Amino acid sequence: MEQVIANGLYLGAQYALIALGLTLIFAxxxxxxxxxxxxxxxxxxxxxxxxxxxxxPFVVALFAAAVTLAVIGAFIERFLFRxxxxxxxxxxxxxxxxxxxxxxxxAVILLIFGEKQRGVPKLINGIFNWDFRLVMPYxxxxxxxxxxxxxxxxxxxxxxxxxxxxxxxxAQDRVAAQLMGVNVERYSMIGxxxxxxxxxVVGGLxxxxxxxxxGIGGPISIKAFMMVMIGGAGVISGAIAGGFIxxxxxxxxxxxxxxxxxxxxLVIFASLMVFLSIRPQGLMGKPWx
Amino acid sequence: xxxxxxxxxxxxxxxxxxxxxxxxxxxxxxxxxxxxLTSVALLSIASGGVWLTFYIGRINIGQGAYALMGxxxxxxxxxxxxxxxxxxxxxAGLFCAAASVLIGLPxxxxxxxxxxxxxxxxxxxxxxxxxxxxxxxxxxxITNIPLPxxxxxxxxxxxxxxxxxxNVRPAFYYLSVILMIVSFAVLYRLVNSRLGKLCRSLxxxxxxxxxxxVNISYLRIIAYVISSFLGGIGGAIFGAISQxxxxxxxxxxxxINFMLNCFLGGLGYVFGPxxxxxxxxxxxxxxxxxxxxxxxxxSTVLIGLILALPNGVLSLRFNxxxxxxxxxx
Numbered sequence: 001m002e003q004v005i006a007n008g009l010y011l012g013a014q015y016a017l018i019a020l021g022l023t024l025i026f027a028x029x030x031x032x033x034x035x036x037x038x039x040x041x042x043x044x045x046x047x048x049x050x051x052x053x054x055x056x057p058f059v060v061a062l063f064a065a066a067v068t069l070a071v072i073g074a075f076i077e078r079f080l081f082r083x084x085x086x087x088x089x090x091x092x093x094x095x096x097x098x099x100x101x102x103x104x105x106x107a108v109i110l111l112i113f114g115e116k117q118r119g120v121p122k123l124i125n126g127i128f129n130w131d132f133r134l135v136m137p138y139x140x141x142x143x144x145x146x147x148x149x150x151x152x153x154x155x156x157x158x159x160x161x162x163x164x165x166x167x168x169x170x171a172q173d174r175v176a177a178q179l180m181g182v183n184v185e186r187y188s189m190i191g192x193x194x195x196x197x198x199x200x201v202v203g204g205l206x207x208x209x210x211x212x213x214x215g216i217g218g219p220i221s222i223k224a225f226m227m228v229m230i231g232g233a234g235v236i237s238g239a240i241a242g243g244f245i246x247x248x249x250x251x252x253x254x255x256x257x258x259x260x261x262x263x264x265x266l267v268i269f270a271s272l273m274v275f276l277s278i279r280p281q282g283l284m285g286k287p288w289x
Numbered sequence: 290x291x292x293x294x295x296x297x298x299x300x301x302x303x304x305x306x307x308x309x310x311x312x313x314x315x316x317x318x319x320x321x322x323x324x325x326l327t328s329v330a331l332l333s334i335a336s337g338g339v340w341l342t343f344y345i346g347r348i349n350i351g352q353g354a355y356a357l358m359g360x361x362x363x364x365x366x367x368x369x370x371x372x373x374x375x376x377x378x379x380x381a382g383l384f385c386a387a388a389s390v391l392i393g394l395p396x397x398x399x400x401x402x403x404x405x406x407x408x409x410x411x412x413x414x415x416x417x418x419x420x421x422x423x424x425x426x427x428x429x430x431i432t433n434i435p436l437p438x439x440x441x442x443x444x445x446x447x448x449x450x451x452x453x454x455x456n457v458r459p460a461f462y463y464l465s466v467i468l469m470i471v472s473f474a475v476l477y478r479l480v481n482s483r484l485g486k487l488c489r490s491l492x493x494x495x496x497x498x499x500x501x502x503v504n505i506s507y508l509r510i511i512a513y514v515i516s517s518f519l520g521g522i523g524g525a526i527f528g529a530i531s532q533x534x535x536x537x538x539x540x541x542x543x544x545i546n547f548m549l550n551c552f553l554g555g556l557g558y559v560f561g562p563x564x565x566x567x568x569x570x571x572x573x574x575x576x577x578x579x580x581x582x583x584x585x586x587x588s589t590v591l592i593g594l595i596l597a598l599p600n601g602v603l604s605l606r607f608n609x610x611x612x613x614x615x616x617x618x
Contacts, residue, residue: 026402030402032402032405032406034545080592080596083596084595084596084599087596087599087600088599088600089599089600090556090600092343092348092552092556093552093595093599093600095348095405095548095552096548096549096552096553096595096599097592097595097596097599099545099548099549100549100588100591100592100595101588101592103584103587103588103591104585104588104589104591104592106584106588107582107584107585107587107588108585110581110584111581111582111585218541218542222409222410222413222541225406225409225410226406226410228406229403229406229407229410233402233403233406262420262421263417263421265413265417266414266417266418266421269410269413269414269417270414272410273392273395273396273407273410273411273414274395276395276396276399276403276407277395277396277398280398280399280400280403281403282403
């Protein structure tokens with residue numbers, strides 16, 4: 001039992017961090033970023049190249065992944081999404097662009113990094129063992145801790161910094177924020193960069209545990225969508241809650257439903273649909289926000 | 290457009306797809322084109338369904354689920370119960386329509402990205418369900434589906450047995466294209482009827498429509514049912530052509546592609562999905578020569594196209610009519 005909960009918390013911390021980036025982008029610009037999983041993969045590969053190939057310290061690699069993804073995110077917002085939002089009559093056109101972008105990043109990742117599963121050396125060796133009731137490798141504990149630290153930093157940043165306040169204002173009401181003198185375009189770009197950066201950071205963290213391969217972008221995006229739906233789209237606390245709930249459900253499901261075969265995800269998906277039909281806006285979302 | 294140009298345009302299109310293209314293929318002996326064009330026709334039927342849900346203001350990324358369902362219903366009926374393919378085709382559509390009522394009732398209450406995300410999840414649910422159910426044969430799928438048999442009424446052969454044909458490709462081509470024409474004729478009629486106008490009111494403002502007395506939940510279900518019916522039929526024929534169906538026959542990528550087809554053709558035009566499917570599928574096929582750069586070039590062109598024409602390819606021609614017909618939200 002302790003093991004299941006610990007696994008759930010560890011998974012949940014990772015998931016919450018992925019969902020935060022997606023929900024931030026959604027809250028600021030009303031874009032459903034299909035390419036979020038691909039950004040995650042890119043972060044993983046940057047870390048792999050710097051930490052695994054060039055053998056520089058992990059901190060440097062993680063920092064590089066964050067910066068690279070932030071720059072890429074800023075470019076994507078500035079040159080792609082902004083243009084399309086300006087020109088199209090229907091807001092949904094951004095989804096088309098996001099899907100196209102997901103294909104594009106998939107292709108780029110495949111061409112540059114190949115299709116092999118890539119892993120890096122362990123950060124710390126050894127396994128934490130509490131009487132065989134709770135067994136967890138130290139590097140997982142470290143990564144889980146780093147993920148929670150990133151979440152806390154992000155929340156504090158959004159809560160107390162000037163940029164964070166501006167972005168929250170933007171998420172609440174774009175027009176009102178603009179009237180109060182918030183530079184909407186600038187903060188949209190920063191927000192997108194920040195969202196992409198979060199995806200890159202998780203990719204960089206998780207490459208040390210699960211490794212990375214070019215095909216996991218799509219499935220990651222879908223998981224992120226689910227977490228955002230559970231918590232409510234565009235709500236930061238919702239994304240965190242959604243991440244932990246999904247992590248816990250996966251951990252419990254894999255243990256309990258093990259004997260029935262490979263149906264954990266079917267059960268999770270099905271119960272999500274039932275949940276959403278009862279509470280369409282998720283746990284904490286505003287109705288039709 | 291005036292009435293005459295409409296009739297002339299339709300006649301030209303029909304002559305092209307029913308006579309022109311087969312003649313061209315026979316002369317040039319590019320038999321592979323039949324398969325490509327059949328796929329385009331089938332995919333555009335399913336995309337037409339997605340387009341209809343766009344028409345009521347919902348972003349539908351779940352068409353893959355119904356295509357998969359239709360494929361399986363037809364395959365199971367043909368293989369396990371020996372039902373004629375021609376009977377399973379409407380049955381597959383009806384099964385999907387019935388399923389979509391059950392699924393649609395709760396999820397059609399969702400809007401915007403919520404509906405988009407839930408339908409995306411639906412595609413994944415369908416795939417996992419086909420993997421888990423005992424009747425679908427799991428990951429191995431259903432293979433060796435026999436070709437469609439003959440249809441006879443009073444000894445008169447209406448449709449010959451596909452297995453006896455020397456070349457089955459033109460037969461599937463005609464089947465798919467005729468179905469595509471019928472589907473889009475129905476869609477066109479629907480959109481230009483009273484029901485279509487009501488759907489348009491839903492797209493713009495559901496509360497307002499509801500306050501005037503439009504039964505919005507009924508309309509939503511009707512549109513979604515028709516959409517799923519088309520998806521099911523498309524999937525069923527796909528199964529018959531490839532003579533097999535697997536849980537991975539229609540996945541999330543297919544669902545996203547159905548949506549892209551509609552966007553690319555333009556959401557304001559009934560025939561947008563045909564053009565969108567044609568451009569996307571042919572573009573992808575043409576790039577086959579480029580090997581490993583296929584996806585890169587394809588997606589780059591796609592992004593370029595979206596940047597240049599965010600309102601769809603058809604918006605090039607009807608730039609003025611656009612404001613009147615699709616309306617600004």
